[in-house]
Amino acid sequence: MQVVSPDCIDTEFPSNPYSLKITHSAMQKILVLYYSRHGSVCSLAKEVGYGIETIEDCEAVFRTVPPVSSVCEATEPAVPEQGDIYASAQDLVNCSGLVLGSPTRFGTIASPLKYFFDQAASEWLAGTLVDKPAGVFTSSSSMHGGQESTLLSMMLPLIHHGMIMVGIPYPNTPIGGTGTGGTPYGASHVGGPDSINPIDNDEKTAARVLGRRVANCARLIAKQAL
Numbered sequence: 001m002q003v004v005s006p007d008c009i010d011t012e013f014p015s016n017p018y019s020l021k022i023t024h025s026a027m028q029k030i031l032v033l034y035y036s037r038h039g040s041v042c043s044l045a046k047e048v049g050y051g052i053e054t055i056e057d058c059e060a061v062f063r064t065v066p067p068v069s070s071v072c073e074a075t076e077p078a079v080p081e082q083g084d085i086y087a088s089a090q091d092l093v094n095c096s097g098l099v100l101g102s103p104t105r106f107g108t109i110a111s112p113l114k115y116f117f118d119q120a121a122s123e124w125l126a127g128t129l130v131d132k133p134a135g136v137f138t139s140s141s142s143m144h145g146g147q148e149s150t151l152l153s154m155m156l157p158l159i160h161h162g163m164i165m166v167g168i169p170y171p172n173t174p175i176g177g178t179g180t181g182g183t184p185y186g187a188s189h190v191g192g193p194d195s196i197n198p199i200d201n202d203e204k205t206a207a208r209v210l211g212r213r214v215a216n217c218a219r220l221i222a223k224q225a226l
């Protein structure tokens with residue numbers, strides 16, 4: 001089966017992608033699971049979601065994780081006061097694909113996401129994520145501050161879970177020419193020293209292409225399984 005069809009990588013997006021998903025019953029839920037302290041990864045997550053929802057029968061499901069604390073008494077409310085709700089193991093069961101987003105933290109995945117996967121041993125044993133497509137995205141403050149090592153480190157638990165990794169190809173995408181974020185390993189954003197840079201067009205397009213590709217793969221795999 002050719003999982004990646006040429007139309008996964010086009011960069012044309014309809015003006016209202018959300019209009020595509022209203023009447024379909026067999027929706028593929030693509031989990032966009034991210035951690036964001038200052039909003040950059042969250043902004044990128046929304047662009048990934050936009051890309052996902054340009055694919056027929058696919059719906060983006062946004063989830064985040066609470067911060068971890070060295071103070072073991074510290075607790076977060078079960079439902080965050082604002083933003084997307086916290087992910088649960090059931091979200092891993094329900095999804096047909098996963099796009100994982102983390103800030104770059106010393107060149108690797110942020111602890112809250114690592115902690116979430118450290119608690120997913122039951123799902124690993126059950127093969128919950130096996131043969132589901134996955135992609136990754138990150139945001140860093142500096143251009144050469146470790147985006148690619150972070151993206152690669154984020155793939156490791158997903159590969160252990162049996163997921164099929166999806167990157168961003170060079171043809172028909174900004175990957176070969178971007179002066180900011182966007183890598184073949186996944187989408188990315190360079191936030192600048194004070195995290196004030198807006199997500200630029202190349203970063204936005206790369207994030208949407210990643211969402212489209214993961215969603216398209218999930219849809220093709222679901223069709224194959226019928």
Ligand SMILES: Cc1cc2nc3c(=O)[nH]c(=O)nc-3n(C[C@H](O)[C@H](O)[C@H](O)COP(=O)(O)O)c2cc1C
Pocket residue numbers: 035036037038039040041042103104105106107108139140141142143144145146191195
């Ligand atoms: C503990 C810590 C470690 C960080 N490590 C890096 C790093 O290695 N390279 C880098 O460029 N930025 C690093 N940053 C900056 C964040 O990656 C950057 O601000 C990112 O855009 C934050 O995403 P957010 O706005 O979604 O929280 C670090 C920030 C923190 C708090």
